[in-house]
Amino acid sequence: MKKHRLWTIVAALTVFGMMLVGCQPQTVTVEVPVKETVEVVVEKTVEVIKEVEVEVPVGGELVHIVARCKAAPPHEEGRCNNLVSAVGAANAALAEMGDDRRIELEIIQDNADWGDYKTEFELASDAGAAPDIVCSGHEHIGDWGPAGYLVDVTGMLGDYPEFDDVIDALWASTEWNGSRWGVPQDAEARPLYYNKTLLAELGWSDADIESLPDRIMSGEFTWEDMFDTAEEAVNAGVVAEGNGWWHRPKNGGDFLYYYYAAGGEITSDGDALIFDKAAALKVYEKLYAAVDRGILSDTRLDGDWTSWHTGITDGDVLFMFGGSWNWAEWFSNYVVDRGGEDYLWEHFGFAAIPGMANGTGNPTTLTHPLIYMISSASEHPDLALLLISKASVKELNTDYAIASGHLGILKSQAEYGPYTSSKFLSQVLPLLDVTTFLPNSPYWSAWSNGYYEGILAAESGFSAEDALEVAVDYLQNELGDNVIIR
Amino acid sequence: MAEAIMGSGPVKGQAPPSRWAQLKATLGAWGFISPAAVLVLVFFFLPVVILFVISLTDLSSSNFSEPLTFINLENFTRLFKDKFFPKILGNTFFYVATTLSCFNVGMALVLALLTTHIDRRAGLFFRLIWLLPRITPSVIYILMWRRISHQPPFGLINQLLGPFGVEPQYWLFEQPWLFVILVNGFVGASFGLILFSSAIEAIPKDLITAAKVDGASTWQIIRDITLPQIRWPLLFVTTYQTLSLLTSFEYILLLTEGGPGLYTTEVWALTAYKRALKTYFGHNQWGYGAAWGFVLVIIGIVMSTIYLRVFRFGELVQEPKIDVL
Numbered sequence: 001m002k003k004h005r006l007w008t009i010v011a012a013l014t015v016f017g018m019m020l021v022g023c024q025p026q027t028v029t030v031e032v033p034v035k036e037t038v039e040v041v042v043e044k045t046v047e048v049i050k051e052v053e054v055e056v057p058v059g060g061e062l063v064h065i066v067a068r069c070k071a072a073p074p075h076e077e078g079r080c081n082n083l084v085s086a087v088g089a090a091n092a093a094l095a096e097m098g099d100d101r102r103i104e105l106e107i108i109q110d111n112a113d114w115g116d117y118k119t120e121f122e123l124a125s126d127a128g129a130a131p132d133i134v135c136s137g138h139e140h141i142g143d144w145g146p147a148g149y150l151v152d153v154t155g156m157l158g159d160y161p162e163f164d165d166v167i168d169a170l171w172a173s174t175e176w177n178g179s180r181w182g183v184p185q186d187a188e189a190r191p192l193y194y195n196k197t198l199l200a201e202l203g204w205s206d207a208d209i210e211s212l213p214d215r216i217m218s219g220e221f222t223w224e225d226m227f228d229t230a231e232e233a234v235n236a237g238v239v240a241e242g243n244g245w246w247h248r249p250k251n252g253g254d255f256l257y258y259y260y261a262a263g264g265e266i267t268s269d270g271d272a273l274i275f276d277k278a279a280a281l282k283v284y285e286k287l288y289a290a291v292d293r294g295i296l297s298d299t300r301l302d303g304d305w306t307s308w309h310t311g312i313t314d315g316d317v318l319f320m321f322g323g324s325w326n327w328a329e330w331f332s333n334y335v336v337d338r339g340g341e342d343y344l345w346e347h348f349g350f351a352a353i354p355g356m357a358n359g360t361g362n363p364t365t366l367t368h369p370l371i372y373m374i375s376s377a378s379e380h381p382d383l384a385l386l387l388i389s390k391a392s393v394k395e396l397n398t399d400y401a402i403a404s405g406h407l408g409i410l411k412s413q414a415e416y417g418p419y420t421s422s423k424f425l426s427q428v429l430p431l432l433d434v435t436t437f438l439p440n441s442p443y444w445s446a447w448s449n450g451y452y453e454g455i456l457a458a459e460s461g462f463s464a465e466d467a468l469e470v471a472v473d474y475l476q477n478e479l480g481d482n483v484i485i486r
Numbered sequence: 487m488a489e490a491i492m493g494s495g496p497v498k499g500q501a502p503p504s505r506w507a508q509l510k511a512t513l514g515a516w517g518f519i520s521p522a523a524v525l526v527l528v529f530f531f532l533p534v535v536i537l538f539v540i541s542l543t544d545l546s547s548s549n550f551s552e553p554l555t556f557i558n559l560e561n562f563t564r565l566f567k568d569k570f571f572p573k574i575l576g577n578t579f580f581y582v583a584t585t586l587s588c589f590n591v592g593m594a595l596v597l598a599l600l601t602t603h604i605d606r607r608a609g610l611f612f613r614l615i616w617l618l619p620r621i622t623p624s625v626i627y628i629l630m631w632r633r634i635s636h637q638p639p640f641g642l643i644n645q646l647l648g649p650f651g652v653e654p655q656y657w658l659f660e661q662p663w664l665f666v667i668l669v670n671g672f673v674g675a676s677f678g679l680i681l682f683s684s685a686i687e688a689i690p691k692d693l694i695t696a697a698k699v700d701g702a703s704t705w706q707i708i709r710d711i712t713l714p715q716i717r718w719p720l721l722f723v724t725t726y727q728t729l730s731l732l733t734s735f736e737y738i739l740l741l742t743e744g745g746p747g748l749y750t751t752e753v754w755a756l757t758a759y760k761r762a763l764k765t766y767f768g769h770n771q772w773g774y775g776a777a778w779g780f781v782l783v784i785i786g787i788v789m790s791t792i793y794l795r796v797f798r799f800g801e802l803v804q805e806p807k808i809d810v811l
Contacts, residue, residue: 137767
């Protein structure tokens, strides 16, 4: 009986002890060796919030800046973390200028859907609670610029020499109505990935496989060749039916380069967007044929990213259209136990998107730079921009680029050792020679939805002509005079 | 005497009370009802008015910060001109009618009858099991269904049927409506089940006993005693669940997003949500989405009115006849 009581007391004490441990604040404090004391508090939730504390001179002002970033963990977290890392340099610059203000940064970072992320900023802006800095897709400038949510930084950029280093071509993505509305944070390419092991199984020699990127760039290997090869692989049993070629599993920017490859144009001299029926029809014909020939499954647009990544990294698919960031995603999250990046190099290759023989015939890709933008509600846009300038340096941006599979934004990175020594980044970089962009237009979202309705239709068994009719109806209904259908 | 008790009208020969006297007499009742009336006004009536007002504007994420621009009924014109408007409307009626008849009322009634005709404890246990889908968080519940019906080589159905030689399939995409109805029906059935069970158990036992003594079969008892006795909960569950299903879309959104393909399982409420709040690139058309939402309100009001007439709501709420004898 006594023994029983003893065990009861021991068990009760153990449970009590565990509760005490469990009730402790889950705070991780990291001391950073800079002039200021920086405390990083990491909440263990999907949304990561970090706060930076700094020492303020007597009589000075501590300015609280909030930055909001969309980032897939862990590889894209540099988007906001680089701002955290730049606080020290920004405050040092303020001290040097004799400015008694000091920046205290709070970052909010998670991996929300693009639409939700955008809506959140809009609602916050209207409620007067927008973050000072928002890092988002450049196409959102098309909505936020006209709505008055952003600071026009055109006249301010010259105050920060760091921005002279930004690749000139990328500034175009920050422009709307003749002004610049932010600073590029990253760039990327959207390549064709191919499974080298499966191509070898299909009878391709090593030389054939290794020369594929060059043959695509020269226009020798076209979109049609890719479909023929994929069909051959399905017929030969190298891949299952529907696994010859995969595109992304839901709507997104990728589908626009199909349209570009087919010879389509989207921007006009005015505000209205163009919908080129001939180009769209070619795209729909291609997609209908892909399903019809057994290359692509009619359920491919199922919206399930996990199955998509798993199918590719498990070696089930011959060709796939993805993004350069997928590379980092795969070696960070999907093939870690199989050798990480080395495994990817052994089994996968990448190249530009092949040209469409009945389109422009030219290889292509698409770049979707993310932009640091400053909210018009910010009381300290100069400090926000100062912080962004200190985050836009080659050391920080290169760390982010290597970790995330994105391309650098700075001219100096072309000769910066850590950047040039990254095999993946150096091989993806030439794709920018054939890159395209989304339009910065308030009508892009509706245009994209209409065009995507046609894609859904073509892959669901509608003929290409019917799919085109679906898209045109949608666009006319949704955009009216804001779309030129020709 | 009975009339005096009921207060149903002036006594013959007497002058009718003045309006002020009538108001004074009912002032207390108005006082008691006013808190609830204010709540109904603010949370039920006013949102419909706001919805209608927004539906007359072109409010969207690109002009959110500007003053409202009224465009008359243009959003409604666009809505009715939408190529897939008839399909979405048809889908909505199919989804509501099938889920309601097979599960929310049909299955609920069958389960209620079964669980009230077996051992009381066993009945309670089965009713509790049917409550599980309702208390499971929506996302977890749908993840479970997606895993069950996932594409080959995944999917519980494929794993289970594989050994029997059944060709693996992407079941969710092969039979999307089946899964949409099952998913919603398993949740919806529990509501009616609880109400019907309580109503059945509240039927005076004397009636059942008397019927049995007279030689009535179980089916006759159900048809002639149980069902007429639970007409009120039947009306309530049918009306409430119809309105619930008309406006529910979260399970469909999580399960199929209205697909596969083009509008295969897209229902009205989901379209309203997508137009107003959910596009891939975040161009929200609140005005246009509100127009879709407002039409749904009209459909709901029409459906409720039809139900009230079919179930003779007036008769159900009239004073018991025994009191006016």
